[in-house]
Amino acid sequence: MERKNIKIEFRYDGSRYYGFQRQPNKETVQGEIEKILKIVTKEDINLISAGRTDRGVHANHQVSNFYTSSTIPVEKYKYLLTRALPKDIDILSVEEVDEKFNARHDAKMREYVYIISWEKNPFEARYCKFVKDKIDAERLEKIFSSFLGIHDFRNFRLSDCVSKVTVREIYNIDVKYFSENKLKICIRGSAFLKSQVRIMVGTALEVYYKNLPKNHIELMLNNFSKEKIGYIRNTLFAKKGYKFKNPKYSSYFSQKSWYNGIYDSDEILNPEEKRFVLIIKEREK
Numbered sequence: 001m002e003r004k005n006i007k008i009e010f011r012y013d014g015s016r017y018y019g020f021q022r023q024p025n026k027e028t029v030q031g032e033i034e035k036i037l038k039i040v041t042k043e044d045i046n047l048i049s050a051g052r053t054d055r056g057v058h059a060n061h062q063v064s065n066f067y068t069s070s071t072i073p074v075e076k077y078k079y080l081l082t083r084a085l086p087k088d089i090d091i092l093s094v095e096e097v098d099e100k101f102n103a104r105h106d107a108k109m110r111e112y113v114y115i116i117s118w119e120k121n122p123f124e125a126r127y128c129k130f131v132k133d134k135i136d137a138e139r140l141e142k143i144f145s146s147f148l149g150i151h152d153f154r155n156f157r158l159s160d161c162v163s164k165v166t167v168r169e170i171y172n173i174d175v176k177y178f179s180e181n182k183l184k185i186c187i188r189g190s191a192f193l194k195s196q197v198r199i200m201v202g203t204a205l206e207v208y209y210k211n212l213p214k215n216h217i218e219l220m221l222n223n224f225s226k227e228k229i230g231y232i233r234n235t236l237f238a239k240k241g242y243k244f245k246n247p248k249y250s251s252y253f254s255q256k257s258w259y260n261g262i263y264d265s266d267e268i269l270n271p272e273e274k275r276f277v278l279i280i281k282e283r284e285k
Helices: 029-041 074-084 137-147 196-208 216-220 226-239 247-254 271-284
Strands: 004-012 059-068 089-097 110-117 149-152 167-179 182-189
Touching: 004 029, 004 074, 029 059, 029 074, 029 089, 074 089, 110 196, 137 167, 137 182, 137 196, 137 216, 182 196, 196 216, 226 247, 226 271
Parallel strands: none
Antiparallel strands: 004 059, 004 089, 110 182, 149 167, 167 182
């Protein structure tokens, strides 16, 4: 039976979920969607998604894909999912895509929007961070500018974050008013670590309120020499089992208990990893 690759676009209110990613014995967004898809297709479904939000975080536009051999017409999925899913998950579109499409690896950018308000409203408590006084957007944006570019964000994640590579690129950060009593912080980057955005915003506000020194963000970001960046770039290849020809890298990674160099070709990275390697190479110049 021919296998289909189905892309779904959706949004959700994450207030009552333990994050997006499937977890045993806990309600998650991925778990809810996969549960309904299993009933519909009579298959175990694994969602591949562009991003994973933390507990209590919402998504205005999430993209996932899944493979199925079900004969259900693609145009019926939106109706079936909408009818069965909780009201806090909304399916925007469903379509069949190329077999090679991968929502995670083909994502070119992720964006987080963080809303701050200085007018307390209990009906917005799940969607805003409340502060006492109006914030100077221009001054706060200048503080955020320290995050721009490629950095090691290991100090801006939760301790239980399992990501082995903690280097990320922040493309741009905008801080703008969008009403008399609110501003929104838009952070766009290659990808984010667990709770990275929350910790970035919290740290920037502490600097803004002068509870932390002006250079605190720079001190917390681990910036690297050209040689160190080279090791970071090649860690991506090492994790995939590349057999290094350069004695420097061969010697270095051979000392790692997890390293097993078995591949002679360096064509072992997925599209997202290849883009990341190009980003790091630009930094090495």
